[in-house]
Amino acid sequence: MCLAIPGRIVEFSTEQPSLARVDVAGVKRNVNISLLEDGEVRAGDWVLIHVGFAMSKIEEKQAHDQLRMLSALGEDEMAMDEIRGYSFADDSAR
């Protein structure tokens, strides 16, 4: 429920300014970035993702810490299921 999943921003959607493509351990999906301040993140930045939304910008080291913590809590598979499960943006169904 309170999973916070780290991902790296790959690119911003040109059609929908509220979406950005993120890479989470090799899986790429679109997430909503409206909860971040305008211009807060750039391609290559790391964010924490929760239920389809990027919640905060984090440092790369924190992202690795967070990934490892998810796996220590046995929640890494659940996190990947969640990322794969996002179906709100057209491309994620592919």
Added chain:
Amino acid sequence: MKYVDEFRDPRLIKNVAREIARHADPDRHYRIMEVCGGHTHAIYRHGLKDLLPENVELIHGPGCPVCVLPMGRVDDGLAIAEQPGVILTAFGDMMRVPGTRGTPLELKARGVDIRMVYSPLDALRIAQTTPEKHVVFFAIGFETTAPSTALTLARAKALGVRNFSVFSNHVTIVPAIRAILDSPDMRLDAFVGPGHVSTVTGCRPYEFVARDYGKPVVISGFEPLDILESILMILRQLRDGEARVENQYRRIVPWEGNLPALRAIAEAFELRPYFEWRGLGFISQSALKVSAAYAAWDSEVQFEVPGVRVTDPKAAQCGEVLKGVLKPPQCKLFGKECNPEHPIGALMVSSEGACAAYYRYVHLGEPVTV
């Protein structure tokens, strides 16, 4: 991939544990509540209790959204699902929470259209692609999740999607902390404050705990070392006779919180005068309803909601466990009728529930790692 870093360094962990022991006054018994269910899970998973002196007791708080949801609200949501032309959507955590007539998953098996989603935006998408049906999103969660539901409502309104609504069960953590502080059978010394909720709320909302009740609050991360360090920070404050809000999780939690998220909540939600919490009873201004501006997307306006009030199964003592009065194994049903395969109470459903965590790591003795 193997990481060895400071959060798991056994030497550092031992040092902090030693410092904790040094700071704990042997003539005193400390009762510290970790508010967040994620912390409860981490504490059991890493066996942190074993690193603390006997007289430093951790009390598990109400910060598990499915655990505090009264059964009547589950029944209400399922009653909406059974109306003709409705698709009910919910997060995975919700699917196994028992209502009076079964869990959402069981009702789905009986033919009710209930679907699991990973994001409220997924629910909105189903509404857009299924215009002949009405899609209800069973929203649960604290301030971590409420902004996402809020932005989904804003999007539904902006796109003019009229066959979508939110059954809001969002709750806010601060009134629950106040209720616990005001409860006569709760004697607490301090709080380990929630991590991810605080990324949204910031640290300010907890200041009343220190100011009005004289109890320290330390916002904490989820690593073993984070939690131990937070306990040490609490013991330092108590030793020095101080009560402040401190932020141990500065690497993620900004003091002011997430302003766009707070704005989104304020736009799409308003405070309910009161809301029932399992185990804690009715707490005033502790939950969010969809705001009047979004009435067309509020399931409680769009549907007859029975407003069921159900008392918990008598034998299950979820309320006492939620308040920290009983430890999970002290409940009569623990590990017998109530277990993770067949949960009777919600505390046994979610991995963030104290009973599920206790069952897995203490009762079954799954290996713990630090």
